[in-house]
Amino acid sequence: MNTRKTTNLPRNTDLTAIKRTLFAAAHAASAITLPAFRSGLNVDNKEDTHFDPVTEADQTAELIIRKTIEENFPDHTIVGEEHENKITSSPFSWIIDPIDGTRSFISGVPMWGTLIGVAYEGITFAGIMVQPFTGETYLGMPGISTFQRHTNKAQTISTSGIETLSEARLFTTTPALFEGEMAQTYAELESKIRLPRYGCYCYAYCLMAAGHADLVVETALKIYDIAALIPIVRNAGGIITNFQGNDPDDSGNIIAAATPQLHAGALAIMGKN
Amino acid sequence: MNTRKTTNLPRNTDLTAIKRTLFAAAHAASAITLPAFRSGLNVDNKEDTHFDPVTEADQTAELIIRKTIEENFPDHTIVGEEHENKITSSPFSWIIDPIDGTRSFISGVPMWGTLIGVAYEGITFAGIMVQPFTGETYLGMPGISTFQRHTNKAQTISTSGIETLSEARLFTTTPALFEGEMAQTYAELESKIRLPRYGCYCYAYCLMAAGHADLVVETALKIYDIAALIPIVRNAGGIITNFQGNDPDDSGNIIAAATPQLHAGALAIMGKN
Numbered sequence: 001m002n003t004r005k006t007t008n009l010p011r012n013t014d015l016t017a018i019k020r021t022l023f024a025a026a027h028a029a030s031a032i033t034l035p036a037f038r039s040g041l042n043v044d045n046k047e048d049t050h051f052d053p054v055t056e057a058d059q060t061a062e063l064i065i066r067k068t069i070e071e072n073f074p075d076h077t078i079v080g081e082e083h084e085n086k087i088t089s090s091p092f093s094w095i096i097d098p099i100d101g102t103r104s105f106i107s108g109v110p111m112w113g114t115l116i117g118v119a120y121e122g123i124t125f126a127g128i129m130v131q132p133f134t135g136e137t138y139l140g141m142p143g144i145s146t147f148q149r150h151t152n153k154a155q156t157i158s159t160s161g162i163e164t165l166s167e168a169r170l171f172t173t174t175p176a177l178f179e180g181e182m183a184q185t186y187a188e189l190e191s192k193i194r195l196p197r198y199g200c201y202c203y204a205y206c207l208m209a210a211g212h213a214d215l216v217v218e219t220a221l222k223i224y225d226i227a228a229l230i231p232i233v234r235n236a237g238g239i240i241t242n243f244q245g246n247d248p249d250d251s252g253n254i255i256a257a258a259t260p261q262l263h264a265g266a267l268a269i270m271g272k273n
Numbered sequence: 274m275n276t277r278k279t280t281n282l283p284r285n286t287d288l289t290a291i292k293r294t295l296f297a298a299a300h301a302a303s304a305i306t307l308p309a310f311r312s313g314l315n316v317d318n319k320e321d322t323h324f325d326p327v328t329e330a331d332q333t334a335e336l337i338i339r340k341t342i343e344e345n346f347p348d349h350t351i352v353g354e355e356h357e358n359k360i361t362s363s364p365f366s367w368i369i370d371p372i373d374g375t376r377s378f379i380s381g382v383p384m385w386g387t388l389i390g391v392a393y394e395g396i397t398f399a400g401i402m403v404q405p406f407t408g409e410t411y412l413g414m415p416g417i418s419t420f421q422r423h424t425n426k427a428q429t430i431s432t433s434g435i436e437t438l439s440e441a442r443l444f445t446t447t448p449a450l451f452e453g454e455m456a457q458t459y460a461e462l463e464s465k466i467r468l469p470r471y472g473c474y475c476y477a478y479c480l481m482a483a484g485h486a487d488l489v490v491e492t493a494l495k496i497y498d499i500a501a502l503i504p505i506v507r508n509a510g511g512i513i514t515n516f517q518g519n520d521p522d523d524s525g526n527i528i529a530a531a532t533p534q535l536h537a538g539a540l541a542i543m544g545k546n
Contacts, residue, residue, distance in 0.1 A: 038485050107442040107470050108485025110407065111382070134383065134407055169380040174471065175448065197380050198447065198471040212311050212381025 007123040009142070015126070017072060019141055022116055022128040025068035029061040029098055029114045030132035037133055038108050055105070058082055061098035065116060069094050081224045093119045095227035100129075101201030110134050113202040117227030123247075127228030129206050138206040140231030147210050157210040159238040163261035165192040168214040171204035172196065177219045182273045189217065189269045205229040205256055209236035215266055216256040226254060239263040243270050280396040282415070288399070290345060292414055295389055295401040298341035302334040302371055302387045303405035310406055311381050328378070331355055334371035338389060342367050354497045366392045368500035373402075374474030383407050386475040390500030396520075400501030402475050411479040413504030420483050430483040432511040436534035438465040441487040444477035445469065450492045455546045462490065462542045478502040478529055482509035488539055489529040499527060512536040516543050 036057035062082040069078055077093035078086040094116060099105055101112030110133040117127040129138040135150040138157070148154040162168055170193045178186035190196050193215065200207070202225070207213045209232045226248055233240045233256050240256040242248045245267055255270055257263035309330035335355040342351055350366035351359040367389060372378055374385030383406040390400040402411040408423040411430070419427040435441055443466045451459035463469050466488065473480070475498070480486045482505045499521055506513045506529050513529040515521045518540055528543055530536035 038483075103468060103470065107444075107468060108480040108483065109384070109470060109473060109476075111384070171380075174469070195376060195380060196447070197376065197382060200382060203382075207381040210311070210381065 007120045007125050009120050009125055013120070015141060018118055018126055019139070021069060021072040022118070022126060022139065023137070024072075025065040026114045026116055026128045026130040026137070027132075028064045028068055030130060032061040032064060033057050033099055033105075033114060034132040037105060037110075055099070055102065058099045058102065061114065062096055065096050065098060065114070069116075079224065081222070091121045093122070095119065095124070095224050097202075097224040097228070100225060101203065104199065104201060109199075111200045111203045113206075115202055115224065115228035117224075117230065119227065124227045124230045127231040129202050129228060129232060131203060136206075138209065138232050140209075140228075140233070140235045142231075143235060145209055145232050145234075145236035147206075157236050159209060159233075159236050159258035160211040160214050161259060162214040163259050163265075165189070165215075165262065165265045166194060168193045168258075168262055168266075169195045169197065169212075170215045170217065171200050171208065171213055172198060172217050173201065174198050182219065182270075185269055185272050186217070189266060192265075192269070202229060205233055205240075208256055208258060209233050209238055211236075211258070214258045215262060216254065217266060217270060219253045221248075221252065221254050229256075241267070243267070243273055245271065280393045280398050282393050282398055286393070288414060291391055291399055292412070294342060294345040295391070295399060295412065296410070297345075298338040299387045299389055299401045299403040299410070300405075301337045301341055303403060305334040305337060306330050306372055306378075306387065307405040310378060310383075328372070328375065331372045331375065334387065335369055338369050338371060338387075342389075352497065354495070364394045366395070368392065368397070368497050370475075370497040370501070373498060374476065377472065377474060382472075384473045384476045386479075388475055388497065388501035390497075390502075390504065392500065397500045397503045400504040402479050402501060402505060404476060409479075411482065411505050413482075413501075413506070413508045415504075416508060418482055418505050418509035420479075430509050432482060432506075432509050432531035433484040433487050434532060435487040436532050436538075438462070438488075438535065438538045439467060441466045441531075441535055441539075442468045442470065442485075443488045443490065444473050444481065444486055445471060445490050446474065447471050455492070455543075458542055458545050459490070462539060465538075465542070475502060478506055478513075481529060481531060482506050482511055484509075484531070487531045487535060489527065490539060490543060492526045494521075494525065494527055502529075514540070516540070516546055518544065 059082045062080045075090045077088045080096040097115040104111040113129045113131045117124045127140045137148040139146045146154040147157045204216045243253040332355045335353045348363045350361045353369040370388040377384040386402045386404045390397045400413045410421040412419045420430045421427040477489045516526040
């Protein structure tokens, strides 16, 4: 089991420029997303079978994020939820979800965020989550995760010390995520934890990274749903893997936990799938 | 069916003083609740069988609210979640829930609020919800409901025009609220609506009143969970009753909807219980 895969990030990587670009891009997106939030805008459906809303704000915000990245790192790969990927020969890639939590977004609930992750050779090492309505920014960089409200000073964050399921505050999107046999294992997990909370999307991982909650379990995430969150969770001391206990960089079913012990407890149940 | 029970509120009722007291009391509570939010404070259990956290902040905030009410209306009845009721011979009563949504509160999620309602002869005619982390105030007074962010100018709010279940954004605390036969009727309702959202407590009713969502269905609410929200919903144009279609002032199972048509659609299903 490899719960903290490390990159062989080159020593001369300009982390300051990467951090500055994460901030600039994510906050530029807020100028599009925030005015659209609670504005009663129209919603399209991506698929016929599932409700998966995409707003014009979502698509426009991604273009602004891409522009900011391209101005700073013109040769890097860019992967986004809303537009075609830009594949280059660079080992660096930026992974964008302009509005993660669109179901929150379209029902007036501020539990959504703009996500941007940065990977080297496919392994994410930096990421940002911005929630513009509440004015919150969560950032993960090598060795440190931080929380910032509005333009206040950023504070270092770390996960809670919770080690047992019976004390754990658990987040998931909805119990309905888990189908078939997985519904039974999820029900077993929920019966053992202290408190379940639903529908917080990226915000859940950030609350867990900051020590306010303890466990996140979700299924069928895409790379843009999770790339930005991996560095935020790991550099705050948390563990994040798939249901096999492996690195989640290629997306899938996710367990994120405050401590190795809590992660092992959740993995012992959800890993049956 | 009586969906908009009216009070015979005396003409000389000082609504300005009541509104001023609602604001002063709810915002005084924020000075206690907000510093405690995300502070890692301890949590007690009210009951052995259910997880029902009460924090010191909850209890202290109610005392501050009571003090503010007593300074302005010394002879009025006061009913609170956390302390003994003060019963007087006045036809006016104030109903307090210092922190509605304690499960949100203890997991770092800002979907909780301070609730204060005012009733005349047992019928609520004014109410306030304050969410101090996001800086939101929702107020219902005879003939008008308003939304205010921080100290910005208050805006009149009104419910959405959604009339059909298939278009409705539904809030409930959790599907697990509904047990036995009610679980089946709730599942039927959820299968017919556009989008379910869980765990927003008082915030859900306010989002519905402001037109961002369309329907709220919950069970086993207490009077202090709902008294403040009735005037906010009704004076924004919404309908709020129990599962029998009657006035919810005595608490119970609640349906709140943006339009009479949507309310009737939800009542036709949940009213089977």
